[in-house]
Amino acid sequence: DVKVTQSSRYLVKRTGEKVFLECVQDMDHENMFWYRQDPGLGLRLIYFSYDVKMKEKGDIPEGYSVSREKKERFSLILESASTNQTSMYLCASGPPGAGKTQYFGPGTRLLVL
Amino acid sequence: QKEVEQDPGPLSVPEGAIVSLNCTYSNSAFQYFMWYRQYSRKGPELLMYTYSSGNKEDGRFTAQVDKSSKYISLFIRDSQPSDSATYLCAPQGVSNYQLIWGAGTKLIIKP
Numbered sequence: 001d002v003k004v005t006q007s008s009r010y011l012v013k014r015t016g017e018k019v020f021l022e023c024v025q026d027m028d029h030e031n032m033f034w035y036r037q038d039p040g041l042g043l044r045l046i047y048f049s050y051d052v053k054m055k056e057k058g059d060i061p062e063g064y065s066v067s068r069e070k071k072e073r074f075s076l077i078l079e080s081a082s083t084n085q086t087s088m089y090l091c092a093s094g095p096p097g098a099g100k101t102q103y104f105g106p107g108t109r110l111l112v113l
Numbered sequence: 114q115k116e117v118e119q120d121p122g123p124l125s126v127p128e129g130a131i132v133s134l135n136c137t138y139s140n141s142a143f144q145y146f147m148w149y150r151q152y153s154r155k156g157p158e159l160l161m162y163t164y165s166s167g168n169k170e171d172g173r174f175t176a177q178v179d180k181s182s183k184y185i186s187l188f189i190r191d192s193q194p195s196d197s198a199t200y201l202c203a204p205q206g207v208s209n210y211q212l213i214w215g216a217g218t219k220l221i222i223k224p
Contacts, residue, residue, distance in 0.1 A: 004156075042119075042201065042217055044214075048211070090156055090157075096210060098210060099144075099162070099164060101159045104156030104158065105156050107155070107156050109154075
């Protein structure tokens with residue numbers, strides 16, 4: 001079974017703090033993704049990576065950065081957390097190509113006070 | 114206009130009913146269409162997917178795509194309380210194979 005793990009299920013941070021969210025997958029997938037999910041807005045892509053040290057901006061990259069130093073690990077960084085970044089963050093991984101799916105972690109629910 | 118439109122619901126039906134969940138999309142180039150199920154406080158998981166137009170059946174679930182009208186459907190027969198979840202449709206993008214997500218429909222099956 002594919003396993004995608006995220007470092008925390010729940011996180012509470014203060015405005016202005018630097019926040020690190022870590023994601024690890026065990027299936028040697030080339031692609032990894034970070035999404036945020038908010039009620040009524042669905043899944044919105046923040047960043048994705050198609051190889052080590054490679055990244056591309058998604059639909060809402062502002063206020064976020066990412067790091068992929070190893071194939072199995074993809075980190076999301078909130079440089080200076082703000083209250084509008086309170087959300088559910090979901091990491092996914094998957095092989096490249098047509099018809100290939102994405103496998104999701106359990107999510108991190110982040111509250112920024 | 115969003116690339117994928119999906120009614121967020123909630124849709125509440127009695128146990129045993131046939132459920133119909135639907136999406137519309139705007140890009141005629143989409144070829145693969147995924148359905149994900151997401152239980153409360155969990156990540157989405159792939160339920161099934163179809164390629165191009167037609168039907169695909171898996172147990173109580175049937176996915177249907179009508180490319181001429183850009184309409185995607187998921188049917189659930191003999192619905193169970195355990196089917197209560199949010200269902201997300203996600204056509205696959207053409208240029209970089211990303212998934213284009215609908216907002217998800219919350220489904221509630223009442224015992």
